[in-house]
Amino acid sequence: xxxxxxxxxxxxxxxxxxxxxxxxxxxxxxxxxxxxxxxxxxxxxxxxxxxxxxxxxxxxxxxxxxxxxxxxxxxxxxxxxxxxxxxxxxxxxxxxxxxxxxxxxxxxxxxxxxxxxxxxxxxxxxxxxxxxxxxxxxxxxxxxxxxxxxxxxxxxxxxxxxxxxxxxxxx
Amino acid sequence: xxxxxxxxxxxxxxxxxxxxxxxxxxxxxxxxxxxxxxxxxxxxxxxxxxxxxxxxxxxxxxxxxxxxxxxxxxxxxxxxxxxxxxxxxxxxxxxxxxxxxxxxxxxxxxxxxxxxxxxxxxxxxxxxxxxxxxxxxxxxxxxxxxxxxxxxxxxxxxxxxxxxxxxxxxxxxxxxxxxxxxxxxxxxxxxxxxxxxxxxxxxxxxxxxxxxxxxxxxxxxxxxxxxxxxxxxxxxxxxxxxxxxxxxxxxxxxxxxxxxxxxxxxxxxxxxxxxxxxxxxxxxxxxxxxxxxxxxxxxxxxxxxxxxxxxxxxxxxxxxxxxxxxxxxxxxxxxxxxxxxxxxxxxxxxxxxxxxxxxxxxxxxxxxxxxxxxxxxxxxxxxxxxxxxxxxxxxxxxxxxxxxxxxxxxxxxxxxxxxxxxxxxxxxxxxxxxxxxxxxxxxxxxxxxxxxxxxxxxxxxxxxxxxxxxxxxxxxxxxxxxxxxxxxxxxxxxxxxxxxxxxxxxxxxxxxxxxxxxxxxxxxxxxxxxxxxxxxxxxxxxxxxxxxxxxxxxxxxxxxxxxxxxxxxxxxxxxxxxxxxxxxxxxxxxxxxxxxxxxxxxxxxxxxxxxxxxxxxxxxxxxxxxxxxxxxxxxxxxxxxxxxxxxxxxxxxxxxxxxxxxxxxxxxxxxxxxxxxxxxxxxxxxxxxxxxxxxxxxxxxxxxxxxxxxxxxxxxxxxxxxxxxxxxxxxxxxxxxxxxxxxxxxxxxxxxxxxxxxxxxxxxxxxxxxxxxxxxxxxxxxxxxxxxxxxxxxxxxxxxxxxxx
Numbered sequence: 007x008x009x010x011x012x013x014x015x016x017x018x019x020x021x022x023x024x025x026x027x028x029x030x031x032x033x034x035x036x037x038x039x040x041x042x043x044x045x046x047x048x049x050x051x052x053x054x055x056x057x058x059x060x061x062x063x064x065x066x067x068x069x070x071x072x073x074x075x076x077x078x079x080x081x082x083x084x085x086x087x088x089x090x091x092x093x094x095x096x097x098x099x100x101x102x103x104x105x106x107x108x109x110x111x112x113x114x115x116x117x118x119x120x121x122x123x124x125x126x127x128x129x130x131x132x133x134x135x136x137x138x139x140x141x142x143x144x145x146x147x148x149x150x151x152x153x154x155x156x157x158x159x160x161x162x163x164x165x166x167x168x169x170x171x172x173x174x175x176x177x
Numbered sequence: 178x179x180x181x182x183x184x185x186x187x188x189x190x191x192x193x194x195x196x197x198x199x200x201x202x203x204x205x206x207x208x209x210x211x212x213x214x215x216x217x218x219x220x221x222x223x224x225x226x227x228x229x230x231x232x233x234x235x236x237x238x239x240x241x242x243x244x245x246x247x248x249x250x251x252x253x254x255x256x257x258x259x260x261x262x263x264x265x266x267x268x269x270x271x272x273x274x275x276x277x278x279x280x281x282x283x284x285x286x287x288x289x290x291x292x293x294x295x296x297x298x299x300x301x302x303x304x305x306x307x308x309x310x311x312x313x314x315x316x317x318x319x320x321x322x323x324x325x326x327x328x329x330x331x332x333x334x335x336x337x338x339x340x341x342x343x344x345x346x347x348x349x350x351x352x353x354x355x356x357x358x359x360x361x362x363x364x365x366x367x368x369x370x371x372x373x374x375x376x377x378x379x380x381x382x383x384x385x386x387x388x389x390x391x392x393x394x395x396x397x398x399x400x401x402x403x404x405x406x407x408x409x410x411x412x413x414x415x416x417x418x419x420x421x422x423x424x425x426x427x428x429x430x431x432x433x434x435x436x437x438x439x440x441x442x443x444x445x446x447x448x449x450x451x452x453x454x455x456x457x458x459x460x461x462x463x464x465x466x467x468x469x470x471x472x473x474x475x476x477x478x479x480x481x482x483x484x485x486x487x488x489x490x491x492x493x494x495x496x497x498x499x500x501x502x503x504x505x506x507x508x509x510x511x512x513x514x515x516x517x518x519x520x521x522x523x524x525x526x527x528x529x530x531x532x533x534x535x536x537x538x539x540x541x542x543x544x545x546x547x548x549x550x551x552x553x554x555x556x557x558x559x560x561x562x563x564x565x566x567x568x569x570x571x572x573x574x575x576x577x578x579x580x581x582x583x584x585x586x587x588x589x590x591x592x593x594x595x596x597x598x599x600x601x602x603x604x605x606x607x608x609x610x611x612x613x614x615x616x617x618x619x620x621x622x623x624x625x626x627x628x629x630x631x632x633x634x635x636x637x638x639x640x641x642x643x644x645x646x647x648x649x650x651x652x653x654x655x656x657x658x659x660x661x662x663x664x665x666x667x668x669x670x671x672x673x674x675x676x677x678x679x680x681x682x683x684x685x686x687x688x689x690x691x692x693x694x695x696x697x698x699x700x701x702x703x704x705x706x707x708x709x710x711x712x713x714x715x716x717x718x719x720x721x722x723x724x725x726x727x728x729x730x731x732x733x734x735x736x737x738x739x740x741x742x743x744x745x746x747x748x749x750x751x752x753x754x755x756x757x758x759x760x761x762x763x764x765x766x767x768x769x770x771x772x773x774x775x776x777x778x779x780x781x782x783x784x785x786x787x788x789x790x791x792x793x794x795x796x797x798x799x800x801x802x803x804x805x806x807x808x809x810x811x812x813x814x815x816x817x818x819x820x821x822x823x824x825x826x827x828x829x830x831x832x833x834x835x836x837x838x839x840x841x842x843x844x845x846x847x848x849x850x851x852x853x854x855x856x857x858x859x860x861x862x863x864x865x866x867x868x869x870x871x872x873x874x875x876x877x878x879x880x881x882x883x884x885x886x887x888x889x890x891x892x893x894x895x896x897x898x899x900x901x902x903x904x905x906x907x908x909x910x911x912x913x914x915x916x917x918x919x920x921x922x923x924x925x926x927x928x929x930x931x932x933x934x935x936x937x938x939x940x941x942x943x944x945x946x947x948x949x950x951x952x953x954x955x956x957x958x959x960x961x962x963x964x965x966x967x968x969x970x971x972x973x974x975x976x977x978x979x980x981x982x
Binding site: 045086094 | 648
């Protein structure tokens with residue numbers, strides 16, 4: 007993570023926003039012991055994600071950096087950190103809360119938008135390619151049936167997922 | 178009954194008050210009140226000629242009740258009451274009121290209204306004075322003997338102080354030997370001197386061989402006359418009251434006669450049973466007959482009954498040259514009569530095996546701080562050599578982990594406060610013995626708050642001890658290289674480290690000693706939410722408990738280092754000495770009293786009393802009545818506020834006194850504003866009014882203050898009676914919810930106010946005419962603000978409309 011500038015851009019209301027969300031309630035308990043970081047399999051392989059730093063920046067109110075950055079999307083949800091946190095900070099859930107805020111604010115990485123579009127349009131996250139259709143009978147698999155897109159859309163509409171996605175497409 | 182003759186003494190504080198209040202009018206008014214025999218005015222009445230005037234009037238028999246309007250509320254009251262008592266009048270026939278802070282100063286802008294309020298205040302004091310009753314001084318025995326529970330550093334120091342002062346002291350230790358946790362620790366930080374001396378502690382040196390006052394090793398503490406040491410013993414029952422307790426102690430069999438054993442070691446040589454030596458971190462074995470270390474008190478052996486084969490073996494019995502071994506010993510109960518009890522049960526190390534990711538108990542090369550302390554102790558299982566328990570080879574790479582099970586909301590949320598220093602001590606001891614050893618401490622925060630502690634930390638850095646800021650996630654064992662790997666992120670360098678270690682030393686939390694909860698139940702004292710013994714007031718009464726005869730010291734209240742424990746122990750000793758010194762407890766009978774005619778069979782007051790002062794006693798075959806212990810009663814009146822049938826009263830706050838005072842305060846208004854009765858407790862609720870006045874904060878004169886001992890004393894009907902007496906609004910002012918000086922009083926009142934509001938609604942009275950406020954002494958501004966707001970609110974509501982019946 008780059009050195010943070012001493013600008014007065016911190017939004018301390020941000021930690022309030024996080025802690026008022028489902029999953030984010032425990033964020034203020036963090037005392038930066040770093041058990042989460044040393045528990046994290048992702049942090050070991052990339053400097054782009056460190057759960058301790060995500061929590062710290064959240065508490066500092068570095069809203070812009072958190073929401074527009076890659077870090078929160080790199081958590082693999084193994085919940086190791088959450089299991090071992092001595093302050094019972096629900097770290098993985100805090101990160102979900104952050105992702106929800108990011109989506110609400112229109113910050114969705116392309117790959118997630120593509121998944122979402124696929125889900126809404128085809129009922130599948132991974133599109134069926136010509137290659138796949140050709141390969142299936144060769145290994146003795148039946149052709150794929152069309153997904154129940156209508157039923158799925160109803161669910162996605164009930165949860166508000168479709169609106170979020172439209173917002174994303176519009177922006 | 179003797180005719181009531183009241184003397185009213187009006188102090189104008191050197192004319193400060195007469196500039197605001199019309200003292201001539203006040204004097205004229207008071208003179209006309211029935212029962213007033215004398216009115217005097219002076220610049221002060223709490224000392225000098227003013228006080229002499231009161232004393233003379235009492236001595237001459239001109240007056241038999243004293244009402245003094247004086248400032249400096251507490252100080253003047255004490256001085257006047259003392260003088261009046263000396264003059265021969267019961268001190269409880271005195272009423273002191275404060276015309277300065279409760280009237281003149283807060284209403285200085287409205288002198289006319291203030292004068293009218295002053296009249297009402299004087300009338301209230303006079304009416305109350307008429308109904309006051311003399312209260313007697315009671316005496317209870319205080320046995321000059323003390324039970325001290327716990328033979329560690331705290332208990333030993335307190336025992337020595339009290340025994341030297343001439344009290345009979347019974348020092349009871351659960352373990353077979355004295356010393357407790359500190360003796361086991363081997364050395365003290367930050368001086369690294371040995372901790373063995375606490376088995377024979379800091380004292381006036383009692384031996385004839387030369388010993389300095391500083392090093393007190395073997396000072397002969399155990400031989401002080403008056404000191405009775407009972408090891409292998411525990412408390413099983415306590416009866417009685419402060420000053421006179423009957424304690425039952427159970428002494429477990431030692432199977433060795435303490436008077437005969439010469440500590441010769443023959444028994445351990447022949448004993449065929451070997452078990453892991455728990456005292457020494459299981460790093461060696463011991464026999465079924467053993468001493469913890471060669472230098473213990475009492476210097477006699479003990480038999481571990483879970484290991485010994487008794488009559489099936491009895492080899493030790495045969496070999497013992499003094500016939501000291503008695504395999505048929507049974508546990509023995511004894512009773513002791515003591516005046517007070519000191520709890521010095523200390524703390525213990527938490528068992529970190531519950532923290533699965535650290536694998537304590539699974540990998541033998543992961544040990545705790547206390548186990549490590551045994552390892553580096555010259556008397557210890559390895560004679561001071563640092564080894565890997567798994568293969569007993571030297572350990573060269575050592576990783577220490579801080580905050581294991583402490584500062585951890587899953588196990589123990591508190592900071593154990595001494596573990597940083599313990600680990601620094603251990604790290605430096607390793608480095609001193611093995612300069613080439615590689616020592617790393619993984620920490621969250623290094624807390625070195627004591628004297629010279631920061632220099633200790635500095636020295637550790639100088640010695641090359643490595644510090645990693647980060648709490649490891651896991652310790653794993655690599656079987657290929659037979660090493661422990663500690664997984665940690667160093668936050669300073671932002672690097673993920675896999676530290677290789679021969680030995681990992683954990684710094685577990687310090688938790689309440691085993692049996693703390695049971696002991697608290699036996700003694701009837703409280704624990705805090707972390708499970709340690711709770712002081713009555715951590716700041717000002719740090720060794721006292723809710724029970725006047727029971728004191729606390731040392732780690733029983735929270736983990737402490739040795740210097741703090743010593744201070745605490747000496748403090749508990751002096752408090753105990755003060756309590757028992759005269760051989761009696763003298764106490765005014767300002768206590769609750771039960772009207773047995775009305776009282777019957779409910780359990781409200783015994784359950785409510787925060788001091789356990791009320792018991793139910795059989796009245797006849799079918800009925801019970803409440804009995805108040807004058808010794809235990811603190812006179813708060815929470816029982817009065819709880820009794821559903823008005824069967825319990827306070828001798829110094831009778832209902833008729835309250836009623837008369839209330840009516841008088843509401844009898845004169847003198848202002849166009851609606852009358853407000855502020856019922857305040859005598860603690861924060863009343864003193865906040867004092868401080869508001871002292872700071873000259875302004876609020877309207879229609880607000881009238883009436884003090885009660887604790888707001889918990891109030892009954893629901895009393896709120897209603899205040900309206901009946903003419904109040905347009907009622908303020909109840911008590912301490913903060915969690916800061917009630919009588920534990921639960923104000924919390925109960927909060928509920929009662931809620932209930933009263935519902936009733937008011939039923940009677941057609943706006944419930945917002947009654948409000949409760951929680952304040953502390955220094956919040957005078959808040960009181961003034963509340964008084965103003967209440968008045969404004971009542972003005973908006975308009976005059977009180979009582980439902981027509």
